[in-house]
Amino acid sequence: MRYAMAIDTKKCVGCSDCVVACQLENNVPIGYCRDWIVETTSGTYPNLELENRSERCHHCANAPCVRCCPTGASHIAEGGVVLVTPDECIGCGACIASCPYDARYPHPDGYVDKCTFCIHKVRKGEDPACVQVCPTNCLYFGDLDDPNSEVSRKIKERKYKRLKTEAGTDPQLYFLI
Amino acid sequence: MEEEIIISGRMNYKVDPGLHIWGWEIAFYLFVGGLAAGLLFFASYYYLQGKEKEFPAAIKWAPMLAPVMLALGLGALFLDLHHKLYFWRLYTNIRLTSPMSWGAWTLMVVTPLSILWSASWVREVFPNWDWKFKFLYDLEAFFIKYRKVMAWIMVFYSVILGIYTGILLSAFNARPLWNTSILGPLFLASGLSAGAAVIISFTKNELERKLFSKIDLVIIGIELFLVIHLFMGLMASTAVQIEAAELFLGGKYTLPFWIFVVFLGMIVPAILEFLELRGQKIPVIIPVALILMGNIMLRFIIVYAGQASRYLY
Ligand code: SF4
Ligand code: SF4
Numbered sequence: 174m175r176y177a178m179a180i181d182t183k184k185c186v187g188c189s190d191c192v193v194a195c196q197l198e199n200n201v202p203i204g205y206c207r208d209w210i211v212e213t214t215s216g217t218y219p220n221l222e223l224e225n226r227s228e229r230c231h232h233c234a235n236a237p238c239v240r241c242c243p244t245g246a247s248h249i250a251e252g253g254v255v256l257v258t259p260d261e262c263i264g265c266g267a268c269i270a271s272c273p274y275d276a277r278y279p280h281p282d283g284y285v286d287k288c289t290f291c292i293h294k295v296r297k298g299e300d301p302a303c304v305q306v307c308p309t310n311c312l313y314f315g316d317l318d319d320p321n322s323e324v325s326r327k328i329k330e331r332k333y334k335r336l337k338t339e340a341g342t343d344p345q346l347y348f349l350i
Numbered sequence: 351m352e353e354e355i356i357i358s359g360r361m362n363y364k365v366d367p368g369l370h371i372w373g374w375e376i377a378f379y380l381f382v383g384g385l386a387a388g389l390l391f392f393a394s395y396y397y398l399q400g401k402e403k404e405f406p407a408a409i410k411w412a413p414m415l416a417p418v419m420l421a422l423g424l425g426a427l428f429l430d431l432h433h434k435l436y437f438w439r440l441y442t443n444i445r446l447t448s449p450m451s452w453g454a455w456t457l458m459v460v461t462p463l464s465i466l467w468s469a470s471w472v473r474e475v476f477p478n479w480d481w482k483f484k485f486l487y488d489l490e491a492f493f494i495k496y497r498k499v500m501a502w503i504m505v506f507y508s509v510i511l512g513i514y515t516g517i518l519l520s521a522f523n524a525r526p527l528w529n530t531s532i533l534g535p536l537f538l539a540s541g542l543s544a545g546a547a548v549i550i551s552f553t554k555n556e557l558e559r560k561l562f563s564k565i566d567l568v569i570i571g572i573e574l575f576l577v578i579h580l581f582m583g584l585m586a587s588t589a590v591q592i593e594a595a596e597l598f599l600g601g602k603y604t605l606p607f608w609i610f611v612v613f614l615g616m617i618v619p620a621i622l623e624f625l626e627l628r629g630q631k632i633p634v635i636i637p638v639a640l641i642l643m644g645n646i647m648l649r650f651i652i653v654y655a656g657q658a659s660r661y662l663y
Binding site for chain 1: 442
């Protein structure tokens with residue numbers, strides 16, 4: 174099993190509904206976020222291209238945050254999902270420094286927090302909160318080992334890119350372009 | 351002109367707009383760790399060489415600072431933890447892939463060892479010292495008997511400790527400035543030079559001072575070589591590494607680094623020590639203070655600048 178997410182940058186309008194849904198679902202403290210919107214404008218004026226991306230932890234297959242954790246609080250759970258166990262985390266910050274995507278943050282309660290792919294919902298057979306709520310339906314979550322899952326089909330049908338693969342993390346967010 | 355503008359909606363505390371998860375605590379921890387490593391290395395190395403009579407400052411006096419330094423370092427590390435009550439988790443796990451874990455365990459060996467080492471010399475350094483209880487005298491006799499064993503372990507672990515202070519940072523491929531294997535040797539060399547400097551300030555013996563001034567000169571030479579190598583390596587690497595190097599070559603950290611670390615912290619003390627060896631009257635405290643200052647600045651600048659270096663989107 175290999176959980177992954179595909180994000181359709183052509184459909185995303187940058188409304189931030191996924192951000193709010195996550196904050197509500199996961200009790201993210203005010204002022205913090207586990208997922209966020211990035212908007213890039215690139216090109217040479219007047220030929221500009223706009224891209225919206227809903228970003229979060231990439232649940233890297235080669236996760237530096239798990240490697241550098243001195244206590245094992247950061248670990249890899251089923252389907253390759255990268256999780257933090259709050260009661261094992263000492264808050265040393267090593268994993269925050271090790272993440273090329275800056276996807277983690279220090280929770281005000283002391284431990285380190287980040288996107289879990291809503292594993293508590295996935296275990297019940299539901300989709301992550303962000304995927305459920307997206308009004309343009311541009312987020313796809315599922316198992317890459319299953320060739321018929323929606324996410325597998327999307328990345329087969331469409332062109333995609335992954336971010337900062339040069340950091341060697343083997344990220345599992347696929348941005349459809 | 352081809353341009354890219356990135357707007358992110360994320361504003362997490364200590365992460366945005368620029369990472370600053372590690373502050374003075376880690377920089378200070380790396381400094382005292384390096385200094386203690388330097389002190390313990392020289393103490394055990396020269397003890398194993400049988401130079402107990404010739405180099406009392408290096409073998410007996412200066413290492414007494416090491417336990418203090420290590421305790422301060424552990425204190426700083428503790429302050430840095432955000433989830434302090436769970437500190438003990440460091441010591442219920444051994445994680446070979448995590449430099450932080452290596453460091454915690456290395457300190458667990460080195461700190462008690464440095465205390466025992468100091469205790470075994472304390473009556474020679476302070477002749478009026480009284481252990482009060484007989485069993486403490488027995489313990490002392492025991493450790494004096496096994497000094498050689500302690501020295502062997504210490505020589506080995508002090509090098510690990512010194513290198514570790516650099517490896518802790520260089521293991522992060524997310525921060526291009528840190529992600530270079532030069533950092534381990536550079537921090538080891540700088541810790542050794544700090545250790546030698548402290549020994550120089552402690553010694554009253556001409557022979558010992560001369561030797562450690564010479565050692566310091568050689569180490570500073572090595573450090574300068576490593577600094578040049580560091581930038582050559584970064585400049586010959588990928589875009590993110592080049593950008594990291596530019597923080598020091600025209601960027602925000604240029605002046606602090608080249609003036610405080612390289613010029614005042616390495617070149618000036620090297621010249622002063624050289625002149626002193628040639629017979630000029632120079633109070634040793636000046637080069638010693640400069641070397642220690644350069645050492646602290648090196649840690650602070652690398653810790654902060656590393657967090658400013660990043661992968662581009
Ligand atoms: S994106 Fe960052 S936090 Fe998530 S798995 Fe990769 S390195 Fe770890
Ligand atoms: S902050 Fe917590 S999860 Fe992160 S590396 Fe340290 S102990 Fe592990």
